[in-house]
Amino acid sequence: MPPRLRLRPRALLIQRSPSQHSLRHGYASLATATTPAPPIEQTIKSVPPVLRYPPTQPPSHKPPEVRKSQLHRQYQSVLKASPLILIFQHNNIKAVEWMGIRRELTAALEKVDAEREKLGQELFADGIKLQVIQTGIFASALRVVEFFKPGESALDHAQYPTDPTTPTSAKVPNAQNTPDDETFAHGLSRKAHEAASNKKLKLELEPLLSGPLAIVAFPSVSPQHLKTVLSMLSPSPDFPAPRRKVNPGYHEPEIQAGLQKLMLLGARVEGKVFDQEGTRWVGGIEGGIDGLRAQLVHALQSVGGSLANALEGASKSLYFTVEGRRMDMEEKEKGDMKEE
Amino acid sequence: MITRFLTNVNLRFNPFSPRSKSARLFLSLIPPGARANGLLIQSKMLPRASKEPATLEIKFKDGKQMHLDLDKMRITEVTEELDRHSRTLARKEELTGN
Structure with a gap:
């Protein structure tokens, strides 16, 4: 009968070999492992810094892909970029009426721009749009713009290449890819959120920011354009609506019905808040x-x-005094001479 | 809010006062075609500094007039107040078979 345990000569060989090894070197810690030396390039040059998020998308406090975050960002940029913003309330305006109002507004603004082009002045008609806003998100964006003043940008903490031979000279912020990082100071960052959610700070515009709102944002304080927009959207004796003969499209029933439901509430001009009259005053400059x-x-x-x-008067009077004194003295001298 | 039985709406409010919220919300509750169907709406906006309370004057189709002080009312209270009379008018209309 053959033996149950098969002899495996190779297995025996492997088992035996380490024991031989350990016998040869006493301690494992003293064994020298031969690791290859790093290539000479690595020892001379430092590793380039790595940006851990897309440069245009730093990590934000709220999830950036949802609509309200994007609207928040958009409203912040509108608020920062436009010194003059008109605020309207719209009461159930139909889509057709909106369309008509927007069409007439752009036509009127283009007319203003055509006049300005002749004089060689700046053109703004493309930047002035009537925009319906989400009131709550706009209020929050306004709070961030007003109350969050970032002192330093993320780039202030950038890694500078310590060696001129590093492969990049670009400034790369030394920040992690999480919103917890303190260095982020953009509008959607956690710091901005915390600054804006301070309940003790009150906005001047707060009472206006409720109900259905629409804004007209101007890229510059241009009373000429403001005048046109006011005369189209909220006509008053100072800013009369265009006549029927001049602009028959404006007097279509649809547009008039829409304009009845649009109310001017106020304006934000370079950070200050104006009511209706104040807005008209700005338009009247x-x-x-x-x-x-x-x-x-x-x-x-x-x-x-x-x-x-005034200055001349003083010197003149001084001149007269001195001159008078001189005459006086001359006369005296003459008198003295005669006496002699 | 039932607006079928209103003929005249006269509003005065200061948009910069936080108490005039219900006045502004009242305007936003009026349906889009109401003006075309003969509802007259006049809204007067007061200057920013004025302390005048927001007021609402309303005329119904049967001639009843209502004066509401919107300063102390929430918008639900305003609609309740108006709907109470509007419902009686609606019931009358139903009974006469129109």
Whole structure:
């Protein structure tokens, strides 16, 4: 009968060999493992810093893919980019009416721009749009814009290449890819969220931000455009609506029905809040910023003139006094001469 | 809110006062075709500094007039108040078979 255990000569060989090895070197810790030396390139140059998120998408506090985050970001950019924003309330305006109002508004603004183009002034008609907003998100975005003032950007913590031979000279922020990182200071960051959710701070515009709202944002404070928009959307004696003969499209029943439901509530001009009258006052500034500059120059010139007169007056009077004294003394001298 | 039986709406409010919220919400509750169907709406906006309370004057089809002080009311209370009369009008209309 053959033996049950088969002899495996190779297995025996492997089992035996380590024991022989350990016998040869006493301790494993003293064994020298031969690792290959790093290539010479690695020892001379440092590893380039790595950006751990797409440069245009730093990690945000709320999930960035949802609609409200994107609207929040969009409203922040609108609020930061436009110094003049008109706020309207819209009461159940139909889609057809919106369409008509927007069409007439762009037509009127293009007319203004055509006039300005002749004078070589800046054109803004493309940037002025009537936009329906989500009120709550707009209010939150306004809080971030007003109350969150980031002192430093994420790039201030950037890694600088320590060696001129590093492969990149680009500044790469040394930040992790989580919203917990303190270095983020963009509008959707956690820091911005915390600054804006401070209940003690109150917005001046807070009472207006409820109900259905629409805004008209201007890329610059241009009273000429403001005048046109006011006369189209909320006509008043100061800003009369265009006549039927001039602009028959404006007097279509659909557009008029829509305009009845659109109310001007107020405006935000360079961070300050104006009511209806204040808005009309801004619209009534003649000639815009250039007109104001001209007024200022005129005022300063007249002040300068009077100042020069005043200064001249003093020197003149001094001259007269001295001259009078001289005459006086000369007469005296003459008198002395006669006496002699 | 039942707006079928309203003929005149006269609103005065200061949009910058937080108490005029119900006045603004009332305007937003009026259906889009109401003006075309003969409802007259006049809304007067007060300047920012005014302390005048928001008021609502309403006329119904049967001639009844209502004056509401919107300063102290929530929008649900306003609609309740108006609907109470509107429902009686609706019932009358139903009984006469129109």
